[in-house]
Amino acid sequence: MRRNGVNLKIEELTTGGAHLKNLNITIGSINQDTWDEKQGPTPFPSLTTLRSWDKRLLERYKPFYMPFCDLCCLCTYGKCDLTGKKRGACGISMPAQQSRTVLISACIGAATHTSHSRELLTYLTEKFGRDHPISFADVGIEVEAPITRLVCGIKPANLGDLEAVLDYCENQITQLLAVAHTGQEGNNLDFESKIFHAGMIDHVGMEVADIAQISTLNFPRADPEAGLADLGLGTVDLEKPVILVIGHNVPPAASIIDYLRDNSLQSAVEVTGICCTALDVTRYSSKAKIIGPISWQLRYIRSGVPDVIVIDEQCVRTDTLEEAALIHTPLIATSEKNCLGLPDRTHDAVDEIVEGFVSGTVTGALILDPEKAGEVAVRTARAVAPKQKKVGTLPTKEQLTELAKKCTQCMLCRRACPNDLPLPQAIKAAAAGNLSALDELYDDCLGCGRCEPACAQKIPVHSLIVSTAGRKTREDTFCLRTGRGPIQDTEIRKVGGPIVLGEIPGVVAFVGCANYPKGSREVAEMCMEFAKRRYIVCTSGCSAMSAGMYRDEEGKTAYERYSGAFEAGGIVNVGSCVANSHIAGAAIKIASVFAKRPLRGNYEEIADYVYNRVGAVGVAWGAMSQKAVAIAAGFWRLGIPVVVGPHGTKYRRMLLGRADKDEDWYVHDARTGGKVYVGPVPEHLFFAAETKEEAMVMIAKLTMRPNDTSKGRANKLAHYIDLHKRLVGGIPSDVYLFVRTHTDIPLTMKDEIERHLAGKDWKEHPIPDPTLLPRLIHRKV
Amino acid sequence: MPMNESWQTAEVPGPKKASLIVKPDIADAMIRRAKRPILIVGHGILEYDVEGSRLIDCLIGLARKAKIPVVVTASTNKEFLARNFPPAAIMPAVDIANRLTDPAWKGLDGNGSYDLAIFVGLPYAMESTILSGLKHFAPGVKTMTLDCVYQPNASWSFPNSTIKDWAASVKGIVSNLGD
Numbered sequence: 001m002r003r004n005g006v007n008l009k010i011e012e013l014t015t016g017g018a019h020l021k022n023l024n025i026t027i028g029s030i031n032q033d034t035w036d037e038k039q040g041p042t043p044f045p046s047l048t049t050l051r052s053w054d055k056r057l058l059e060r061y062k063p064f065y066m067p068f069c070d071l072c073c074l075c076t077y078g079k080c081d082l083t084g085k086k087r088g089a090c091g092i093s094m095p096a097q098q099s100r101t102v103l104i105s106a107c108i109g110a111a112t113h114t115s116h117s118r119e120l121l122t123y124l125t126e127k128f129g130r131d132h133p134i135s136f137a138d139v140g141i142e143v144e145a146p147i148t149r150l151v152c153g154i155k156p157a158n159l160g161d162l163e164a165v166l167d168y169c170e171n172q173i174t175q176l177l178a179v180a181h182t183g184q185e186g187n188n189l190d191f192e193s194k195i196f197h198a199g200m201i202d203h204v205g206m207e208v209a210d211i212a213q214i215s216t217l218n219f220p221r222a223d224p225e226a227g228l229a230d231l232g233l234g235t236v237d238l239e240k241p242v243i244l245v246i247g248h249n250v251p252p253a254a255s256i257i258d259y260l261r262d263n264s265l266q267s268a269v270e271v272t273g274i275c276c277t278a279l280d281v282t283r284y285s286s287k288a289k290i291i292g293p294i295s296w297q298l299r300y301i302r303s304g305v306p307d308v309i310v311i312d313e314q315c316v317r318t319d320t321l322e323e324a325a326l327i328h329t330p331l332i333a334t335s336e337k338n339c340l341g342l343p344d345r346t347h348d349a350v351d352e353i354v355e356g357f358v359s360g361t362v363t364g365a366l367i368l369d370p371e372k373a374g375e376v377a378v379r380t381a382r383a384v385a386p387k388q389k390k391v392g393t394l395p396t397k398e399q400l401t402e403l404a405k406k407c408t409q410c411m412l413c414r415r416a417c418p419n420d421l422p423l424p425q426a427i428k429a430a431a432a433g434n435l436s437a438l439d440e441l442y443d444d445c446l447g448c449g450r451c452e453p454a455c456a457q458k459i460p461v462h463s464l465i466v467s468t469a470g471r472k473t474r475e476d477t478f479c480l481r482t483g484r485g486p487i488q489d490t491e492i493r494k495v496g497g498p499i500v501l502g503e504i505p506g507v508v509a510f511v512g513c514a515n516y517p518k519g520s521r522e523v524a525e526m527c528m529e530f531a532k533r534r535y536i537v538c539t540s541g542c543s544a545m546s547a548g549m550y551r552d553e554e555g556k557t558a559y560e561r562y563s564g565a566f567e568a569g570g571i572v573n574v575g576s577c578v579a580n581s582h583i584a585g586a587a588i589k590i591a592s593v594f595a596k597r598p599l600r601g602n603y604e605e606i607a608d609y610v611y612n613r614v615g616a617v618g619v620a621w622g623a624m625s626q627k628a629v630a631i632a633a634g635f636w637r638l639g640i641p642v643v644v645g646p647h648g649t650k651y652r653r654m655l656l657g658r659a660d661k662d663e664d665w666y667v668h669d670a671r672t673g674g675k676v677y678v679g680p681v682p683e684h685l686f687f688a689a690e691t692k693e694e695a696m697v698m699i700a701k702l703t704m705r706p707n708d709t710s711k712g713r714a715n716k717l718a719h720y721i722d723l724h725k726r727l728v729g730g731i732p733s734d735v736y737l738f739v740r741t742h743t744d745i746p747l748t749m750k751d752e753i754e755r756h757l758a759g760k761d762w763k764e765h766p767i768p769d770p771t772l773l774p775r776l777i778h779r780k781v
Numbered sequence: 782m783p784m785n786e787s788w789q790t791a792e793v794p795g796p797k798k799a800s801l802i803v804k805p806d807i808a809d810a811m812i813r814r815a816k817r818p819i820l821i822v823g824h825g826i827l828e829y830d831v832e833g834s835r836l837i838d839c840l841i842g843l844a845r846k847a848k849i850p851v852v853v854t855a856s857t858n859k860e861f862l863a864r865n866f867p868p869a870a871i872m873p874a875v876d877i878a879n880r881l882t883d884p885a886w887k888g889l890d891g892n893g894s895y896d897l898a899i900f901v902g903l904p905y906a907m908e909s910t911i912l913s914g915l916k917h918f919a920p921g922v923k924t925m926t927l928d929c930v931y932q933p934n935a936s937w938s939f940p941n942s943t944i945k946d947w948a949a950s951v952k953g954i955v956s957n958l959g960d
């Protein structure tokens with residue numbers, strides 16, 4: 001790799017907003033002469049540069065710890081019992097240990113995105129050259145990399161510039177991981193600050209990955225009218241050879257498309273995908289199809305439909321090789337991070353590898369050359385498909401009943417099920433010939449398969465469910481708007497005002513994994529409800545797929561019903577996991593493009609703006625992974641609350657505000673310098689909801705911000721109260737906390753809210769120009 | 782089925798685990814002994830019947846007899862309102878639990894925090910983690926679950942039970958409290 005680097009070494013620098021010490025950064029060969037914006041106070045922040053900002057947030061949103069385990073098992077001093085006030089052999093307390101564990105998760109997540117980004121960038125740089133431009137000016141985007149500009153204080157112009165950005169990310173992740181070593185950090189809130197740092201770095205890494213692939217692979221470029229992609233097993237033509245791609249790193253899947261295109265085979269082979277590789281391959285080719293989110297892996301493979309499976313990295317089931325072998329389907333691994341014990345065939349001849357697969361003498365191969373993997377996948381699929389019967393490993397109805405009869409009702413399958421599904425009862429009914437209970441479980445099943453190894457009778461419980469629901473699966477014919485990538489600056493200018501004033505009630509982003517408490521449908525329902533209410537709804541990753549896997553009463557999916565523009569009532573699929581960066585980027589651009597706040601290396605001020613003014617909420621309803629923690633943490637540092645489903649409590653801690661403590665909810669009025677009570681807005685920074693209904697009410701509440709105009713606050717309150725009445729019952733008891741003046745009251749609810757206020761000793765209070773940063777006060781009192 | 786193993790097999794508890802409520806008298810005694818009990822009710826209660834009546838009606842009976850304020854989570858409120866039993870508060874489970882860890886919290890009525898938190902009807906894993914939070918960070922609050930499955934992170938929990946046995950126990954607690 002060619003690096004004509006510039007080394008920036010800062011021994012000590014004190015600015016208005018930060019104190020930097022011993023910062024040593026190589027900035028590749030980036031030419032910043034074309035960017036006339038003055039450098040901000042915190043370019044390339046170190047682990048502690050933004051600590052004081054984090055502490056401001058953490059004073060309001062103190063961690064509520066819910067240890068997943070009473071012990072620490074991280075070193076050979078242990079296991080150490082940390083119950084109550086006990087400390088470990090190294091001296092660590094339970095709060096610090098919990099935060100430390102979250103930090104490790106966030107580091108894994110940030111490292112995973114950054115490593116993906118590096119692998120992608122290296123590949124694209126070799127293919128397109130370091131000078132390949134990164135520019136979206138042709139689609140109305142001047143700020144091509146808002147997070148990178150904000151965090152690093154540089155403006156990347158070409159692929160080569162991104163190398164230095166990733167150098168910085170890798171440096172920071174290494175240091176963050178070192179923090180988790182025995183005998184390093186001991187304070188829980190300092191761990192928390194470092195979690196935020198890991199999250200911010202994660203967002204930089206994600207942004208690099210997505211702008212690099214959009215710039216080179218002809219993905220939709222901020223296109224609100226990106227095409228609709230097929231979604232669901234029912235969209236697959238079973239008469240054709242079928243390739244399944246799973247993972248997150250698109251080059252091998254793109255190479256499959258290239259090979260098909262170059263050989264005029266596009267209509268001869270079905271390319272299907274699961275997880276984010278699926279999302280990205282549909283950004284690359286309109287002919288590719290998405291089967292579903294991560295939880296579809298077992299059910300799709302066991303259906304026997306795929307003729308070849310190609311895996312890359314992240315969220316790929318680690319038993320995919322074994323599952324593939326059961327349906328006699330060759331598997332190609334393509335990532336150094338996920339070799340599955342397979343022989344490295346990267347340098348072998350294509351003919352030889354294909355022949356091995358076709359003859360059945362070889363079941364899997366590691367091929368670390370995406371182009372070769374693409375050719376092998378296509379040629380193998382075409383050769384083996386005619387011989388495959390696509391019967392899979394699912395039992396027939398008769399077999400299913402016989403298998404169910406083996407059940408002893410020991411309950412171990414239910415006790416292994418993350419969603420506590422009533423499996424024994426359904427199996428008992430199946431044994432008697434009634435399959436309806438098993439069929440009903442299909443929609444709520446996570447597809448994890450934990451029920452099967454738990455069964456002492458070796459009943460393939462998951463397969464029973466999938467087999468019963470076979471017809472339903474085959475009828476899965478949905479669609480999804482292809483990931484559009486970033487939001488246009490022109491869109492930001494149009495909606496910036498209404499968002500900041502509260503007239504668009506909020507931006508709600510449904511992101512992340514598929515560890516849902518009650519299936520995909522809830523995500524689709526929430527998306528449609530908020531779009532109907534004229535919020536701006538964003539989707540990404542597995543949630544973007546789930547949003548499309550449901551049809552309304554008129555038979556339309558969310559993406560057919562609503563526009564793909566970043567506007568009130570739009571449902572905006574930004575793309576795969578790494579495209580989450582565009583959601584954060586949009587919030588940042590509201591501050592910089594719309595409000596003209598200085599962006600370059602100016603993290604605190606922009607985060608302060610977003611926190612106090614941009615009514616955005618992230619929802620990771622099925623958050624499961626370490627990447628999800630890192631993504632959430634990046635939003636937390638920007639002051640954007642995140643709501644997770646009930647499984648999210650397993651992330652070990654929430655960040656909760658205390659609405660009952662008035663003293664927690666004061667801000668500086670930038671106009672006067674006075675301290676002003678603004679109410680608990682937003683009330684929480686990280687919150688786990690028990691049900692979809694609770695989540696929806698909380699989402700509406702969390703969009704309120706101190707800066708809302710009265711018209712905007714009335715609009716937000718109307719949605720909050722209406723959802724509460726409909727889903728919970730009655731007017732919320734805390735409405736008085738959000739009414740600042742009588743003009744905040746929604747007109748249609750005037751009488752009942754006035755009555756509510758009369759019972760609460762409520763008084764009017766002013767609406768300030770809010771900030772948490774004393775340095776942003778224009779005039780001191 | 783083992784009585785005192787976590788219902789979710791993999792949720793192997795740490796050194797400190799819940800005592801078993803092997804008969805209703807134990808729960809009854811804990812409720813009587815508590816100076817400031819509180820009942821936190823999740824949406825899962827709506828799934829269960831106990832000996833011919835709804836679990837929610839049984840819990841309302843318990844709250845009335847023992848004069849325990851009820852906090853409902855999620856969308857459970859509607860069912861309480863339909864029975865003319867307005868709960869003391871509607872709050873998310875993590876929110877009420879967080880407040881219980883604060884010894885300075887004045888409680889829902891301004892008269893101080895609580896010394897016994899009784900949980901029922903939350904999703905198993907969520908209840909488990911919340912109870913863990915209280916086990917570690919609310920030393921002044923004892924916790925009890927009325928679910929039909931064992932929750933090791935509580936102070937007291939029913940064992941893993943058949944619905945029939947569990948229902949009889951829940952009924953027993955209510956009737957022991959007298960009128």
